[in-house]
Amino acid sequence: MKRLDAANDNDAGKQIARTRQIWQPRTGRDLTDEDARQIMHNVTGFFGVLAEWSRAERLAAANDAAAPAKPNDGEVRHDR
Template sequence: MKRLDAANDNDTDKQIARTRQLWQSRIARDLTDEDARQIMHDVTGFFDVLAEWSRAERLAAANDAVAPAKNDGEVRHDR
């Protein structure tokens, strides 16, 4: 299990380094590892909210589907 944890830690370290590299150039100041972690958390949360809104919209659209017209026994011939 330690080997798997080490691999995950290495991936996390790479993500933090990449986040720092990406955002330092845009923010124009040095970022700490904690700054990079917070940015990663915030960006992930932002996309989680977008995904939640998308699911809610699809559910609402499915619930708004119009039911077929009720047939009261009358035959209709459209031309």
């Protein structure tokens, strides 16, 4: 088990180093390991939300396709 933990720690260390390498020039300051961890967490959460929205849109589109078509009474609908 220690070997697996060491491999995970090594991967996490590489991810933190890579995150610092990418984001440090953009922030204009030195980033700590904790800063890098927080950035990784925020970016992961952001893309998680996008994926959740995408799944919800696909589900809504599938449900709309299964619903019977409503007659158009001449009204124009503008979705935003």
